[in-house]
Amino acid sequence: MTRRLAALLPLLVALAACGSPSPSSTTQPTATAPVAISPASPSASASAQPSDSPSPSPTPLPTGEFAGIDGTMADATLSLRTPLAVLIDDNVVARPQAGFNAAALVYQAPADGGEDRYMLVFQAVDAPTIGPVRSGRPFFVRWAAEYRTGLAHYGGDYMTLGQTIPALDGKYIYDLDALAGSGAAFHRVGSREAPHNAYTSTEALRSTAARQGYPATQATGLGVRPYADDAPLASRPTRSSISVPYPRGSAGYTYDRTANLYLRSVAGRPHIDAGDGKRVTARNVVVLFMRQSIDPNSEPGYHRVVLDQVGSGRALLFREGRVWKATWRKDSVGALTRFFDAGGREIPLVRGRTFFQVVATGTKVVYKADPGA
Numbered sequence: 001m002t003r004r005l006a007a008l009l010p011l012l013v014a015l016a017a018c019g020s021p022s023p024s025s026t027t028q029p030t031a032t033a034p035v036a037i038s039p040a041s042p043s044a045s046a047s048a049q050p051s052d053s054p055s056p057s058p059t060p061l062p063t064g065e066f067a068g069i070d071g072t073m074a075d076a077t078l079s080l081r082t083p084l085a086v087l088i089d090d091n092v093v094a095r096p097q098a099g100f101n102a103a104a105l106v107y108q109a110p111a112d113g114g115e116d117r118y119m120l121v122f123q124a125v126d127a128p129t130i131g132p133v134r135s136g137r138p139f140f141v142r143w144a145a146e147y148r149t150g151l152a153h154y155g156g157d158y159m160t161l162g163q164t165i166p167a168l169d170g171k172y173i174y175d176l177d178a179l180a181g182s183g184a185a186f187h188r189v190g191s192r193e194a195p196h197n198a199y200t201s202t203e204a205l206r207s208t209a210a211r212q213g214y215p216a217t218q219a220t221g222l223g224v225r226p227y228a229d230d231a232p233l234a235s236r237p238t239r240s241s242i243s244v245p246y247p248r249g250s251a252g253y254t255y256d257r258t259a260n261l262y263l264r265s266v267a268g269r270p271h272i273d274a275g276d277g278k279r280v281t282a283r284n285v286v287v288l289f290m291r292q293s294i295d296p297n298s299e300p301g302y303h304r305v306v307l308d309q310v311g312s313g314r315a316l317l318f319r320e321g322r323v324w325k326a327t328w329r330k331d332s333v334g335a336l337t338r339f340f341d342a343g344g345r346e347i348p349l350v351r352g353r354t355f356f357q358v359v360a361t362g363t364k365v366v367y368k369a370d371p372g373a
Contacts, residue, residue, distance in 0.1 A: 070104035071227030071351035078124040085144040086152040088118040089132040098275035099130035109358035131199035136160040145172035148219040174214040223336040228348040237321035283352030287316040292360035324372035
């Protein structure tokens with residue numbers, strides 16, 4: 001808490017650069033091919049600072065394979081690591097971004113200024129390049145709290161830095177702020193303009209987290225979602241598609257029946273991960289409809305988005321070419337968001353990456369899919 005408040009004043013000076021959309025935000029990119037974003041050494045000014053947070057004792061890992069936060073099986077040394085959540089830019093000049101295909105979970109949600117942003121959550125798979133990294137928002141912090149993650153971001157707005165993170169740091173999240181003690185984990189590239197040029201990696205984040213005394217293994221007793229194995233090929237629908245609207249371009253998904261996954265598009269173009277040069281894919285797509293409003297305590301000149309995350313609401317859950325008209329429920333800040341069918345039964349996901357598409361209540365989502373069982 002002391003470290004966070006001491007850092008708040010210089011962060012507010014940098015806030016306008018982190019929080020406001022680029023003047024070119026209405027221009028669509030002309031290419032979707034991967035871009036070269038080579039790792040660079042951290043700036044000399046981005047030095048690690050000592051943390052006053054407690055240093056939890058690491059829990060010895062069991063042997064064997066365990067399911068991670070995405071339901072996939074991996075060796076305990078990977079599947080039981082403390083997850084890492086990284087906040088990612090989605091201004092059109094920031095595309096294509098890096099890190100999606102290594103993430104276990106991905107959140108996309110509205111942000112201020114007509115923008116949206118992503119949160120990528122990593123666990124068993126490492127990513128050598130992640131970014132561009134941007135500033136924090138309270139709703140992303142609360143989703144990160146569901147998995148007890150290290151939270152990587154480049155500063156944030158007043159509510160994030162002054163209230164949300166201090167209330168959750170050390171209990172539900174472990175703060176990795178590039179502008180307040182964790183700068184050694186981040187670097188800027190010369191091929192893009194600030195603020196769309198800050199990058200990191202899972203290796204750098206885990207190294208910095210270890211120096212700050214954060215736990216290497218995930219919290220015990222962490223809630224888990226139910227997961228199901230793949231349905232046989234013969235029982236999968238032949239066609240399915242999804243389109244979720246956002247101001248800077250719809251998120252689209254086309255179902256691949258043979259591979260049993262969804263191929264992702266952004267603004268009508270294939271979504272390419274700049275880190276590995278491959279098409280971004282999802283095994284599950286969950287659309288969360290949430291009440292959206294503007295924080296009356298927003299800093300002058302800003303209109304910060306508020307999402308009603310705790311409680312319940314409507315959801316659409318897509319997996320294996322089918323759709324469930326569902327209800328989402330989140331009972332507290334630290335509780336998992338779960339999904340239930342009309343009979344009150346929790347709906348399993350298939351093992352693998354899930355995209356959570358968050359939109360305002362009343363948003364029209366267009367899809368073609370067989371009904372879920």
